[in-house]
Amino acid sequence: MAKYQSSKSSLLCIGLDPDLKRMPDNIRREQYPIFTFNKAIIEATQDLTCCYKPQIAHYAAAGAESELEMTIEFIKALGIPVLLDAKRGDVGGTATMYAAELFDRYGADAVTINPYLGLDSMEPYLDHADKGVFILCRTSNPGGGELQNLMLENGSRLFEHVAQEACTTWNYNGNVGLVVGATRPNELQRIRGIVGQTTLLLPGVGSQGADVSQMMSAGAGGGMLVSSSRSIIFASEGADFANAAREVALATRDEINQYRQAT
Amino acid sequence: MAKYQSSKSSLLCIGLDPDLKRMPDNIRREQYPIFTFNKAIIEATQDLTCCYKPQIAHYAAAGAESELEMTIEFIKALGIPVLLDAKRGDVGGTATMYAAELFDRYGADAVTINPYLGLDSMEPYLDHADKGVFILCRTSNPGGGELQNLMLENGSRLFEHVAQEACTTWNYNGNVGLVVGATRPNELQRIRGIVGQTTLLLPGVGSQGADVSQMMSAGAGGGMLVSSSRSIIFASEGADFANAAREVALATRDEINQYRQAT
Numbered sequence: 001m002a003k004y005q006s007s008k009s010s011l012l013c014i015g016l017d018p019d020l021k022r023m024p025d026n027i028r029r030e031q032y033p034i035f036t037f038n039k040a041i042i043e044a045t046q047d048l049t050c051c052y053k054p055q056i057a058h059y060a061a062a063g064a065e066s067e068l069e070m071t072i073e074f075i076k077a078l079g080i081p082v083l084l085d086a087k088r089g090d091v092g093g094t095a096t097m098y099a100a101e102l103f104d105r106y107g108a109d110a111v112t113i114n115p116y117l118g119l120d121s122m123e124p125y126l127d128h129a130d131k132g133v134f135i136l137c138r139t140s141n142p143g144g145g146e147l148q149n150l151m152l153e154n155g156s157r158l159f160e161h162v163a164q165e166a167c168t169t170w171n172y173n174g175n176v177g178l179v180v181g182a183t184r185p186n187e188l189q190r191i192r193g194i195v196g197q198t199t200l201l202l203p204g205v206g207s208q209g210a211d212v213s214q215m216m217s218a219g220a221g222g223g224m225l226v227s228s229s230r231s232i233i234f235a236s237e238g239a240d241f242a243n244a245a246r247e248v249a250l251a252t253r254d255e256i257n258q259y260r261q262a263t
Numbered sequence: 264m265a266k267y268q269s270s271k272s273s274l275l276c277i278g279l280d281p282d283l284k285r286m287p288d289n290i291r292r293e294q295y296p297i298f299t300f301n302k303a304i305i306e307a308t309q310d311l312t313c314c315y316k317p318q319i320a321h322y323a324a325a326g327a328e329s330e331l332e333m334t335i336e337f338i339k340a341l342g343i344p345v346l347l348d349a350k351r352g353d354v355g356g357t358a359t360m361y362a363a364e365l366f367d368r369y370g371a372d373a374v375t376i377n378p379y380l381g382l383d384s385m386e387p388y389l390d391h392a393d394k395g396v397f398i399l400c401r402t403s404n405p406g407g408g409e410l411q412n413l414m415l416e417n418g419s420r421l422f423e424h425v426a427q428e429a430c431t432t433w434n435y436n437g438n439v440g441l442v443v444g445a446t447r448p449n450e451l452q453r454i455r456g457i458v459g460q461t462t463l464l465l466p467g468v469g470s471q472g473a474d475v476s477q478m479m480s481a482g483a484g485g486g487m488l489v490s491s492s493r494s495i496i497f498a499s500e501g502a503d504f505a506n507a508a509r510e511v512a513l514a515t516r517d518e519i520n521q522y523r524q525a526t
Contacts, residue, residue, distance in 0.1 A: 060364040090350050093493075104324070116378070117410075118406030119409055121402075136352075147379055153414040
């Protein structure tokens with residue numbers, strides 16, 4: 001997982017969650033508005049991010065699979081890794097089809113998946129030893145704890161059990177990461193204590209309001225990718241959107257680095 | 264949810280999980296091989312099924328979104344409901360995008376979703392009161408119990424907790440169903456005891472080897488959709504595939520009805 005942070009002094013992962021309603025008119029009139037928008041964002045921020053994270057629903061809802069393909073090709077041509085946020089979860093043969101979608105069709109370097117169906121549902125992704133697989137552990141949404149914080153008979157919470165399995169049994173190829181909401185510093189600290197140096201993908205900075213200082217302190221001790229999407233890509237909805245995105249990305253990167261500890 | 268079973272004396276839900284490698288050569292050479300294959304299956308089985316269940320990964324892996332759209336249009340023109348099996352699960356704004364993908368873009372009448380992220384992640388689907396929402400509860404795969412059967416502090420297993428919440432708090436629009444593997448009759452019986460008449464989607468008959476008699480006994484007392492995919496659509500991989508699919512679908516429907524209790 002080191003490749004996400006090796007070439008740039010940045011832990012920032014910029015989420016590409018396009019929304020036609022929030023783009024300037026001249027972009028919306030393009031033949032490929034989503035790709036045009038993404039390309040401008042990427043060109044303005046490529047030196048500030050350790051990877052890009054397109055969220056697939058934002059393309060699927062618009063019937064814009066081809067623009068997702070174009071976006072990923074453009075990012076990869078710059079030598080920047082692509083984390084495709086899809087949160088898939090299904091049984092055997094179907095999971096193999098989803099892995100084919102994400103890794104073969106789209107060429108993702110890493111993906112997000114859901115653990116509810118157990119290890120055999122995750123093997124088609126984990127078997128790709130050269131790919132990063134970020135498993136949902138404790139999510140950033142208000143109701144994330146509804147199931148994830150349930151207390152088990154053995155005294156662990158469900159998300160702690162997931163963290164424990166993820167960094168041991170499920171990590172047979174050494175390619176597991178975990179998704180942990182930056183909005184939950186207490187749970188984040190607990191998870192870091194369980195998983196050692198395992199890389200954590202931390203959404204919640206920006207629009208969701210996570211405190212960067214608390215997050216960096218709680219997550220210290222291992223790999224971190226700090227994901228931010230809307231607060232960067234929609235920093236302005238006007239013609240200056242790319243420059244505005246760069247300004248917010250720069251400030252976010254620097255704020256993260258301010259609290260970064262030597263690792 | 265009654266519409267799935269109102270017009271035909273069948274609880275069978277035929278899964279459309281196309282795989283180009285298992286289609287006859289003449290189908291593979293068509294401009295739209297997946298749609299051509301599906302159309303032949305649908306024409307041969309339309310009087311035997313209460314709904315069709317396309318599994319979206321099988322289209323996404325092949326870049327065949329347009330053929331999924333064509334398939335769904337064809338089914339709906341026959342007046343048959345479409346359950347789009349996608350097992351999505353994501354936070355707020357992204358869940359809204361997934362709901363737009365499934366309901367607006369594809370026009371699904373019902374979907375499958377994953378509960379791991381809690382109620383607020385499911386509301387964008389559940390808010391569609393006219394749509395069926397089947398929530399994963401106890402899945403049919405060998406490792407399905409790894410998380411789902413974890414014992415909670417309160418003496419319930421995780422899948423029992425999901426069943427309880429699903430038929431109460433989460434069912435505020437009366438449109439919740441549950442996905443329960445037909446391969447697990449003990450868990451199925453337990454779930455039926457919790458959820459009353461809630462409709463259960465039961466995969467596992469056919470290739471996965473569930474016992475129909477055990478399933479029908481364990482699931483009695485409420486709505487059931489019995490899903491079977493590969494054993495029907497790939498009953499033959501030769502030119503007679505559609506007729507072979509009809510024969511297996513007929514036998515499956517009749518076996519289910521043999522054990523069906525008056526409701």
